[in-house]
Amino acid sequence: MTTANKLSRIELSDWTGQQERLGSFWRERPIVLVFIRHFG
Amino acid sequence: MIVGNGAENFASAFREDFDLDCPILVDPDLRAYRAAGLRRGRVELLSPRLPLNALRALRAGSRQTGVQGDPWQLGGVFVIRPDGELMYRHVSREAGDHPPVDEILEALEEGAEPISDMSGSSAGQVWLGRALSRVVDPFIVSSFDRTGFRIHRLTFGADDLDVDLSGRRCLVTGANSGIGYETALAMADLGAEVVLLCRNAERGTEAVDRVRQQTGNSRVSLEIVDMSDMESIRAAAARLNSTPIDILVHNAGVLPDERVESRDGLELTLATHVIGPFLLTRLLCESLEKSSDGRVIWVSSGGMYSRRLNLEDPNWKGRDFDGVLAYAETKRAQVILAELWAEELRGGPVVVNAMHPGWADTPAVQDSLPRFHKVTRHILRTPAEGADTVVWLAASEQGRRSTGRFFFDRRERKTHLIPITRESQEDRRALWALCEDLSSKS
Numbered sequence: 001m002t003t004a005n006k007l008s009r010i011e012l013s014d015w016t017g018q019q020e021r022l023g024s025f026w027r028e029r030p031i032v033l034v035f036i037r038h039f040g
Numbered sequence: 041m042i043v044g045n046g047a048e049n050f051a052s053a054f055r056e057d058f059d060l061d062c063p064i065l066v067d068p069d070l071r072a073y074r075a076a077g078l079r080r081g082r083v084e085l086l087s088p089r090l091p092l093n094a095l096r097a098l099r100a101g102s103r104q105t106g107v108q109g110d111p112w113q114l115g116g117v118f119v120i121r122p123d124g125e126l127m128y129r130h131v132s133r134e135a136g137d138h139p140p141v142d143e144i145l146e147a148l149e150e151g152a153e154p155i156s157d158m159s160g161s162s163a164g165q166v167w168l169g170r171a172l173s174r175v176v177d178p179f180i181v182s183s184f185d186r187t188g189f190r191i192h193r194l195t196f197g198a199d200d201l202d203v204d205l206s207g208r209r210c211l212v213t214g215a216n217s218g219i220g221y222e223t224a225l226a227m228a229d230l231g232a233e234v235v236l237l238c239r240n241a242e243r244g245t246e247a248v249d250r251v252r253q254q255t256g257n258s259r260v261s262l263e264i265v266d267m268s269d270m271e272s273i274r275a276a277a278a279r280l281n282s283t284p285i286d287i288l289v290h291n292a293g294v295l296p297d298e299r300v301e302s303r304d305g306l307e308l309t310l311a312t313h314v315i316g317p318f319l320l321t322r323l324l325c326e327s328l329e330k331s332s333d334g335r336v337i338w339v340s341s342g343g344m345y346s347r348r349l350n351l352e353d354p355n356w357k358g359r360d361f362d363g364v365l366a367y368a369e370t371k372r373a374q375v376i377l378a379e380l381w382a383e384e385l386r387g388g389p390v391v392v393n394a395m396h397p398g399w400a401d402t403p404a405v406q407d408s409l410p411r412f413h414k415v416t417r418h419i420l421r422t423p424a425e426g427a428d429t430v431v432w433l434a435a436s437e438q439g440r441r442s443t444g445r446f447f448f449d450r451r452e453r454k455t456h457l458i459p460i461t462r463e464s465q466e467d468r469r470a471l472w473a474l475c476e477d478l479s480s481k482s
Contacts, residue, residue, distance in 0.1 A: 002157045004124035006075040012043065012065040015051040020065060022072060025041050026120045030127065030148055033118040034042045035078055 007033075043067050045113050070113060078131055079114045119147040125154035133229070133254070183449075184342050184398040185419040189428070192449035200436040200450070205232035208333075209285055210434060211324075213237040213267055213317070214292030216247040218402030219339060222427035223289055223434070224260070225251050230435055233259040237276065237292070239266045267292040268302040268311035270319055270479060277323035285327040287434045290317040290374070291339040295408035299361035306478060307356045309363070313370035314354075314377065319479035321381060325390075333440055334390035337433050338378040342396045342448075344371035345456070349463040351470050363408070371396075373471060375446055375455050376463065380472055382444030391443035393433055398448065400426030 008023025025031050042064045044051055051064045067073060117139050119128035128147035130139035146152060183192070210227045214220040215236035228234045228251050236251070238244030244262045251260045265276035294312045302311035321336060328334035347368040353359055356366060378394035385392060399405070401420035406413050413420075432450050433439040446455045456462055 002124060003076060003118065003126050003129070004120045004157075007072055007120075008124070010072050010075060012067050012072060013048060015048060015055050015064045015066070017048050020063070022065070025063065026122055026124075028122060030119060030121045031041055032144055032148070033076075033120060035073055035076060035115040035117070036042060036044050 041065065043072055045070055045073065073113055076116060076118060076131075078116045079133065117144060119144060121154070126157040127152055127154055129155060129157075184396075184421075185416070186421040186425060187419065189398060189421050189425045189449060192451070196450055197436075197438070200432060200438060201230065203230060203435050203437070205230040205435055208287060209233045209235070209283060210287040210289070211235045211237060211263075211280065211285060212289040212291055213265070213320075216240065216243040218404055218423045219397050219400060219427045219430065220289070220291040221247055221251075222424045223291065223430045225254060226424075226427060226431040227287070227434060228252075228255040228257040228260050230431075231257065232287070232435075235261050235263050235280065237263050237265045237267070239264070239292075266303075267316035267320070268294070268304075268306070268308055270304050270316070273316055273319050274323065277320060280324060281327050283327075284330050285324055286331040286334055288321065288324060288328065288336045289339065289430060289434060290320075290337065291430070292316075293339070293341075293367075293404060295363050295367050295404065297363045297408070299356050304478075304481070307354070307361075307366065309366040309370050310354050310356075313367075314373045315475055315478045317374070318377060318475040322479070325385070328390045329385070329388050332389055334388075335434055335439060336378075336381065336390060336392040337430055338374045338392075338394040339430060340374045340378075340394050340396045340446075341367070341371040342398060343368040344375055344396070345458075345461070347372045348461040349373060349376055349467050349471060351467060351474060354474065372461070376468055376471055377475070378446070379444045380468065386443065391440050393439075393442060393445050393447060395429045395433060395447040397421070397426035397429065402426065 004023075004026070008021070008026075010022050011019050012022065014020050022033075025033075041062055042060070043066075044054065044064065045067055047068060048066050051066045054060075055064050065072075114132040114137075116131040117128065118126065118130075121127055128139075128144055130143075132138070205227065208231075210224075210232045212220050212224045212227070212234065215224040216238045220236075224234050224236050224247070234251065234257070236244055236248055238247065241262070241264055244264065248260050248262045252258055263276050263280060264272075266272040292312060294308055296308050300308040302308050304311065306315060317338070328336065343364070347365070349372050350369050354369075375394045378392050382392040398421050399416060399419075400423050401413070401417060402423050405420070429447050429450050433447060438450075442452065445452050447453060
């Protein structure tokens with residue numbers, strides 16, 4: 001399985017609490033996905 | 041898009057603080073982090089550094105006030121194209137290990153090439169890896185190269201090295217460069233206390249500093265010892281024995297092009313690869329047996345496959361010196377010594393195994409085998425790939441399940457490919473006697 005495959009189905013909530021499917025972010029255009037260690 | 045591992049309210053505060061207009065998602069269960077194959081740090085994450093260079097560029101004068109979420113989780117950066125191709129991947133090895141922004145921008149350019157995407161192995165990949173191993177391994181030398189490693193890696197257990205080694209003390213000889221250095225680095229990264237055993241104080245100190253810097257682990261120290269010099273080994277062992285020892289990695293190696301004598305009048309290869317490590321094992325035995333999970337690992341070489349144990353003239357007094365031959369013969373002796381030590385310590389808490397790293401691009405190969413290096417440098421493994429099985433034997437649960445065995449790329453391997461290299465029981469006993477004799481004389 002590719003990284004994109006594994007990630008695309010995972011649902012996470014955004015900063016407002018809304019659930020988003022990760023794959024939806026790169027459906028239209030390339031995305032830079034930044035995993036940070038922690039906020040702040 | 042940014043993914044963080046804290047709660048939503050932190051995400052929105054973070055978004056405001058940094059004036060960001062990109063989406064931010066929260067992943068407190070670390071599901072996406074795991075799917076992306078990101079690492080969890082096992083070392084002290086000390087300095088409050090910025091999460092990302094990119095963010096530093098976004099806003100100068102940032103501050104870090106506190107940490108929430110899982111403080112051990114490390115980050116990473118990925119560029120994914122709409123067709124699912126992975127264009128860029130950077131997995132942080134430590135806190136503060138951030139990718140250069142221009143690399144990310146390059147990956148976004150039109151016409152950029154996708155990178156190979158093997159973040160973890162699926163069942164299909166494991167099967168493929170096994171099938172390919174069966175095809176490649178009979179041509180055993182060809183699987184020693186980096187392609188061999190990349191094929192074998194498909195069968196590696198993803199969680200084998202998901203271990204916490206804090207509380208374990210690990211000694212690595214010849215640790216200032218190459219496979220020894222990578223072993224020390226990985227063990228420190230997994231949280232172990234690491235002692236680098238080096239001949240040269242300057243290079244040793246430099247290596248200790250680099251390991252500390254790269255891992256953030258401060259429990260890394262230097263012990264000066266010359267593995268060809270029995271007196272030096274005795275002195276070092278006396279100092280090392282004052283604290284319990286869990287893991288001993290015999291890695292130090294030499295490949296001289298002419299016959300050189302050690303301080304004790306032994307041929308240097310024999311002294312460094314065989315007699316010295318034998319003595320060190322003997323002297324540290326008691327400390328190792330106090331560990332609940334003691335491990336001794338001998339870093340041999342694939343070159344040993346070509347030689348039978350030869351005790352006729354181990355000191356090269358009566359034959360013209362051939363460095364490569366001396367190397368291969370002593371590497372064969374190491375594999376047998378690992379088996380003999382395993383027998384000696386069987387039933388106790390200490391396991392003893394040997395391994396070979398494949399052909400890796402290390403300073404030793406560059407200096408001692410310049411022609412070999414010139415021809416093969418494009419197919420050589422990295423030192424870290426060469427060290428992988430050492431680390432696996434030293435750190436994983438699997439590493440304590442066998443004793444007296446020989447490993448390559450995390451799998452047990454035969455120690456003979458051709459019958460003619462098999463030694464007799466008598467020769468094995470003679471090797472032990474030779475080691476006892478030569479290590480006690482001086």
